[in-house]
Amino acid sequence: METIKNNFQYLLIIFASILLSACTSLHWGNIKNDTHNAIKVKLTFSNEHGTRFLETSVKPNSSEIWEYDQSSLVSTKIDKNLVEFEATNSEGCIITFNREAIVEQAKNHKQQIIVKSQDFIDVCGATESINYK
Amino acid sequence: MDLVTTNPQKNALTLEQFEESLHKAIDKPTTNFRMKRIGPSRQGGRREVKVHNGAHRAKWAKTTVNASLRTISINVFLNFKQNKLTTDDYIKLKNLAIAGIKQYWSNTITVNGVRFNVTVNALHKNSRDAIPVDLKIEESEKYARSMNPAILGIDAKFIYQKGQRASEKHIDDDFKYVSAHEFGHSVLIYVGGISLSWGHKGSTNALLQNVKSSTPGYPTSGNLDLMKYYDKNKRESFLFQRVNDSIAMEIDIKRLIWSSEIIWKP
Numbered sequence: 581m582e583t584i585k586n587n588f589q590y591l592l593i594i595f596a597s598i599l600l601s602a603c604t605s606l607h608w609g610n611i612k613n614d615t616h617n618a619i620k621v622k623l624t625f626s627n628e629h630g631t632r633f634l635e636t637s638v639k640p641n642s643s644e645i646w647e648y649d650q651s652s653l654v655s656t657k658i659d660k661n662l663v664e665f666e667a668t669n670s671e672g673c674i675i676t677f678n679r680e681a682i683v684e685q686a687k688n689h690k691q692q693i694i695v696k697s698q699d700f701i702d703v704c705g706a707t708e709s710i711n712y713k
Numbered sequence: 714m715d716l717v718t719t720n721p722q723k724n725a726l727t728l729e730q731f732e733e734s735l736h737k738a739i740d741k742p743t744t745n746f747r748m749k750r751i752g753p754s755r756q757g758g759r760r761e762v763k764v765h766n767g768a769h770r771a772k773w774a775k776t777t778v779n780a781s782l783r784t785i786s787i788n789v790f791l792n793f794k795q796n797k798l799t800t801d802d803y804i805k806l807k808n809l810a811i812a813g814i815k816q817y818w819s820n821t822i823t824v825n826g827v828r829f830n831v832t833v834n835a836l837h838k839n840s841r842d843a844i845p846v847d848l849k850i851e852e853s854e855k856y857a858r859s860m861n862p863a864i865l866g867i868d869a870k871f872i873y874q875k876g877q878r879a880s881e882k883h884i885d886d887d888f889k890y891v892s893a894h895e896f897g898h899s900v901l902i903y904v905g906g907i908s909l910s911w912g913h914k915g916s917t918n919a920l921l922q923n924v925k926s927s928t929p930g931y932p933t934s935g936n937l938d939l940m941k942y943y944d945k946n947k948r949e950s951f952l953f954q955r956v957n958d959s960i961a962m963e964i965d966i967k968r969l970i971w972s973s974e975i976i977w978k979p
Contacts, residue, residue, distance in 0.1 A: 605855070605856060605858065606856045606858070607856060608856065608877055608878075608879060608883075610878055610879055625949060627946060629930070629946060629947045629948075632948055632949065634949070634951045634952070636951075636952060642880070643879065643880060643883075644952055644953075645879060645883055645952070645953045646949050646950060646951050646952065646953075647945060647949060647950035647953070647954075647955060648945050648949050648950075649945045649946065659949075661946070661949070690854070690878055691854070691878060692878050
């Protein structure tokens, strides 16, 4: 009886593993503020259910997380619904990443979008905003 | 001086009223009942009350109701297994799991019009009566799925996502949430079986675990049901909302009480 019970347990675990591996899995998207000041970020998500925005501020040298489900079959690991990322510093300088730039960012920083002081310097120089598009 | 005075004894909630209201709230009326002896025996107040046939038989939970103080203390017993973890990691994960269950499952509930403060205390117990839990650490960047089938004595798995690129606080908080959620599967399966537990209260397919088409996305504000899934394709979980805003719903706390042995203090 004990043997049957053990075998059934293993079969159940194998069956569950097969099912789970076929499903989507949870991912964390990480926005990291590597500057010395708080920044405001705006993320735009779009899919068949519509367009949604996440707007928040991120403290210096800290990070914020959003979560998404995605199949392992999707080639880019960063949220496929994230179509635009925008960050604004205290001086009003805006940097914007389109989907292509987001994928590049995530690839270079292992699935994180990292905003650095240099990004604002590179883009604005003085005070004007320029888009990475 | 008021002419009308209230008699606290007259209005005091009785165990029978508590049981009847609780059973009704979770749709387990005492039509199929057995007589259950409940109450502190040393005070001579041990009585028999009607309870649903399945009620109060789980050995991994014990509830103490103090009717006059309007407090409910629930001890839940889990057998946290160290396996290959170092002692430091084991202690850390065990303490986080205990803190998580207390944080997410303690709340207020109303039974028969009386509001109770409920505190849920998770305790480690190296016994077959406790819920068996394997504590694990995922070192890779992949988010490993924790689980608690809560059947056939299969161990639950609470997994700490050490490999995630996030702050230690984020990872600790996620583990506390996961521990509370996975513990909840033992409650749901005890009360409602596989469809309620594996189906996440109707929000997912019980076997595939994918969200149903009728399942909504994460709401823009307010509390989330600790035991439900939400469709992140309809609206993502922003700012760690799943971890920050979830709480055990009143009905699930009542389900936990229904599962457990009750000690009644008038």
